[in-house]
Amino acid sequence: MKIGELSARTGVSIRSLRYYEEQKLLTSVRMDNGYREYSPLAEEQVRTIQFYLSLGLSTEQIASFLTCVLKNKEAFCEEVLPIFERKLKEIDGQIHLLSQIKSNLEDRIRSIQEER
Amino acid sequence: MKIGELSARTGVSIRSLRYYEEQKLLTSVRMDNGYREYSPLAEEQVRTIQFYLSLGLSTEQIASFLTCVLKNKEAFCEEVLPIFERKLKEIDGQIHLLSQIKSNLEDRIRSIQEER
DNA sequence: ATAAACCCTGACATTAATGTCAGGGTCAAG
DNA sequence: CTTGACCCTGACATTAATGTCAGGGTTTAT
Numbered sequence: 699m700k701i702g703e704l705s706a707r708t709g710v711s712i713r714s715l716r717y718y719e720e721q722k723l724l725t726s727v728r729m730d731n732g733y734r735e736y737s738p739l740a741e742e743q744v745r746t747i748q749f750y751l752s753l754g755l756s757t758e759q760i761a762s763f764l765t766c767v768l769k770n771k772e773a774f775c776e777e778v779l780p781i782f783e784r785k786l787k788e789i790d791g792q793i794h795l796l797s798q799i800k801s802n803l804e805d806r807i808r809s810i811q812e813e814r
Numbered sequence: 815m816k817i818g819e820l821s822a823r824t825g826v827s828i829r830s831l832r833y834y835e836e837q838k839l840l841t842s843v844r845m846d847n848g849y850r851e852y853s854p855l856a857e858e859q860v861r862t863i864q865f866y867l868s869l870g871l872s873t874e875q876i877a878s879f880l881t882c883v884l885k886n887k888e889a890f891c892e893e894v895l896p897i898f899e900r901k902l903k904e905i906d907g908q909i910h911l912l913s914q915i916k917s918n919l920e921d922r923i924r925s926i927q928e929e930r
Numbered sequence: 931a932t933a934a935a936c937c938c939t940g941a942c943a944t945t946a947a948t949g950t951c952a953g954g955g956t957c958a959a960g
Numbered sequence: 961c962t963t964g965a966c967c968c969t970g971a972c973a974t975t976a977a978t979g980t981c982a983g984g985g986t987t988t989a990t
Contacts (some may be wrong), residue, residue, distance in 0.1 A: 701964065711950060712967090721947095731956060733967055753915055756946075771866055773929035775826045782926075786919045796909050806888065808915050810898075813889035814834060818936065829978060837977095847986060849937055872976075924956090 699736050701726075708744040715744070721757040723747050723764055743768060756786060815852045817842075824860040831860065837873040839880055851882050859884060873900060 705712045718724040719734075724743060726734035746768065750787045759781050766775035821828045834840040840859060842850035861907050862884065866876045877884075882891035 706830045711948070713950085716969095717947070731967080732969095733956080751947085753918060771929070779923065779926055782919050782923050786916065786923065789916050789919070793909055793912050793916065796905050796912070800902065800905050800909065803898050803905070804867060804968075807902065808897065809897050810889045810895055813887070816937075827978070829980085832939095833977070847937080849986080867977085892933095 699740070701734050701736070703745065704736050704740055707741050708748070710744055716749055718757070718758065722761050723757055726802065736763070737784060742755070755781065758787075815854070815856070817850050817852070820852050820856055820860065822858050824864070826860055826864060833875070834860070834863055838877050839873055869901065870905070871897065877899075 699706075701712050701715055704710075705715060715724065719726060724740065724747065726736050726740070729735050741803070747760060750764075751757075763775050763777040763781065766777065772778050815823075817828050821831060822925075829839065830834060839854065840863065842852050842856070845851050859880075863876060863880070866880075867873075868902055879891050879893040879897065882893065890896050
């Protein structure tokens with residue numbers, strides 16, 4: 699399948715598909731005319747990439763385990779767990795920071811409302 | 815006081831102080847030699863700016879109410895409340911999203927660990 | 931008068947995935 | 961053979977606060 703079809707099937711822009719290839723997340727073979735040709739598996743692969751991106755992982759992180767994960771279950775890829783754990787820590791930190799800001803904002807909003 | 819001193823007193827880089835001025839968060843008068851001269855009040859003002867930045871507000875948002883807030887209490891500045899409320903909503907959204915990601919990551923980490 | 935320590939402006943870099951445009955091939959249908 | 965719908969590469973733009981560098985004045989102390 700050509701890039702336009704893959705894009706239509708997955709909802710991912712052509713620009714992004716090319717970017718994923720550049721980042722070694724996705725491969726294609728070139729036809730004689732220079733067009734990219736994708737295997738039918740590419741569709742699932744793109745969805746997988748999008749899923750990991752939605753978890754906030756970078757293309758670099760995804761690239762480090764994607765090949766393995768596409769062949770095996772996550773549990774069999776050594777690289778996966780440390781990346782998930784690092785990301786989880788990072789997210790905990792972000793939630794913590796946001797919660798502090800949230801409390802601060804709530805306090806200020808409350809005291810503004812009381813003073814009126 | 816000159817910019818170096820203000821920077822030293824507040825811990826804010828000279829680069830940032832100039833940027834705040836560009837964003838109309840901070841004012842200075844120019845000496846004959848072109849140097850910026852700051853009033854003693856500037857120190858407090860810079861701390862106020864930094865505080866609002868730490869709440870995740872943009873320089874544009876801060877600019878919209880800073881003048882008022884520096885003169886009055888927050889409660890007397892009409893502009894403040896809607897900005898705080900908008901930011902609060904935004905942060906709630908972010909926390910919510912991050913929480914979903916966190917759950918997803920935790921699930922995956924757990925099932926990886928169980929499978930080993 | 932020279933060196934060190936200031937100050938100035940302007941400009942480019944940073945991050946990361948994606949949008950968008952230019953300039954140019956390719957292919958299919960009419 | 962032309963038109964429209966594809967495809968290609970390369971490059972610049974986006975966001976926002978801050979870092980950093982270049983090239984050049986000023987001030988202070990020696």
